[in-house]
Amino acid sequence: MGFLELAKARYSVRKFSDRPVEQEKLDRIIEAAMIAPTGKNSQAWRCYVLRSEEAMEKINGLSRCIFGAPMVLLFTYHTEEEWHNPLEEGIHSGVEDVSIVATHAMLEAWELGVGSIWVNYFPNTETERAFGLPENERSVLLMPIGYAAEGCVPSPHHSESRPVDELVKYL
DSSP states (O other): OOHHHHHHHOOBOOSBOSOOOOHHHHHHHHHHHHTSOOGGGOOOEEEEEEOSHHHHHHHHHHOSOOTTOSEEEEEEEETTTSOBOTTSTTOBSHHHHHHHHHHHHHHHHHHTTOEEOOBOOSOHHHHHHHTTOOTTEEEEEEEEEEOBOTTOOOOTTTTOOOOHHHHOOOO
16 A cells, blocks of 8 residues: 555544553554654654553543543653754744654554554643653643554545645645
8 A cells, every 4th residue: 555545534433442562563653653754863752652451541541532442652852852943932843753753653553454643632741750761851642543443434524625725725
């Protein structure tokens, strides 16, 4: 499958089966994340694999958007390792780096037959405290992953796109 076919086929899974993701597949998903580009190759991102009963109970208590996934990837970045733009104060790469890394993981998962969903609906600071993250790490997203439950289909707006001329401007 080519990249555009993969990207068009992938959708946000909102109902997972309880089938666990094989370690070999998880390793491939993490490998895809590891090769993602980051600002000045700082690699300031971190990924916490939440899959123990205790971790899953905790994350389900923090977000209603886990959708029965058997595991959740919690992506963060280290504030002292992210790239800082020397030309403008306050511009840094942490969130962008995590976004690139998470996208690599999400697309590799899909290629392996593993579904996922990008979740921003969670209390970031409370989640960081609940999992004992270091003070210099900021959470960016949760990614529930697993096999889609029987009958799971893309949401109705999955393939809707605004017209290209609204989104792309040639200058």
